[in-house]
Amino acid sequence: MPLLVPIFRPALILVDVQEDFCPPNGSLAVPGGRDIVPVLNDLLKLPFVLKIATKDHHPPDHVSFASNHPGATAFASTTTIVNPANPAETYETQLWPAHCVVGTPGNELLPELDHARVDAVVLKGTDPRVEMYSAFRSPLRDPPLAGAVSDLEERLRAAQVSDVFVVGLAGDFCVVNSALDAAQLGFSTYVVEEGTRCVGGAEAWAKTRSLLEEKGVKVIHADGPEIEA
Ligand code: VGL
Ligand code: ZN
Numbered sequence: 001m002p003l004l005v006p007i008f009r010p011a012l013i014l015v016d017v018q019e020d021f022c023p024p025n026g027s028l029a030v031p032g033g034r035d036i037v038p039v040l041n042d043l044l045k046l047p048f049v050l051k052i053a054t055k056d057h058h059p060p061d062h063v064s065f066a067s068n069h070p071g072a073t074a075f076a077s078t079t080t081i082v083n084p085a086n087p088a089e090t091y092e093t094q095l096w097p098a099h100c101v102v103g104t105p106g107n108e109l110l111p112e113l114d115h116a117r118v119d120a121v122v123l124k125g126t127d128p129r130v131e132m133y134s135a136f137r138s139p140l141r142d143p144p145l146a147g148a149v150s151d152l153e154e155r156l157r158a159a160q161v162s163d164v165f166v167v168g169l170a171g172d173f174c175v176v177n178s179a180l181d182a183a184q185l186g187f188s189t190y191v192v193e194e195g196t197r198c199v200g201g202a203e204a205w206a207k208t209r210s211l212l213e214e215k216g217v218k219v220i221h222a223d224g225p226e227i228e229a
Contacts, residue, residue, distance in 0.1 A: 057125055062098075062128050075095070135150060193219055
């Protein structure tokens, strides 16, 4: 009789641990963004079957930059993203200072990250027309836009990953959206609390944490009580 044993094949996703999201010089610096690196480097030593770093990788004319919208103000203004293949599908998104532009120092992963233990780098936000917080895909689904779907899901499936552990920046934008997508795609998903920081600080994390838990993502600790089954 075949014995069915659930297989635990965990992956680690380090979301957007880039200079522009960190003090002291980042154009969109997340408070305490740099402080997560020791936690990430400890996690990188664990036997994940796949360890992937993602990069927000924007062309200079990216739609999310306030500077590309006359009269708009970073953080305060929004813009409407339209699916080029279906103008009826739209969504409203916040505008930002220019960040993580391809070829600039702000686009670089933090040098203090243990790069040797990272298996692959996945790029996101490369299509100038769409915002892409999730490392998997943009919210445009009808139809999905080829330029706004990364190869992250494909890589996880190819490695037969069962569980996804998400850390990185920013907790209230790309980390939360990546984790929610991972859960929706059927992976058991965890966010390690000490491994993330939010644009909106501790208050934003409290809200983000509730949303994650509500959607079935488990928020766990890098150094804390054992994970419940
Ligand atoms: C992010 C804002 C804009 C993130 C990316 O990585 O959380 N936030 N682009
Ligand atoms: Zn971005």
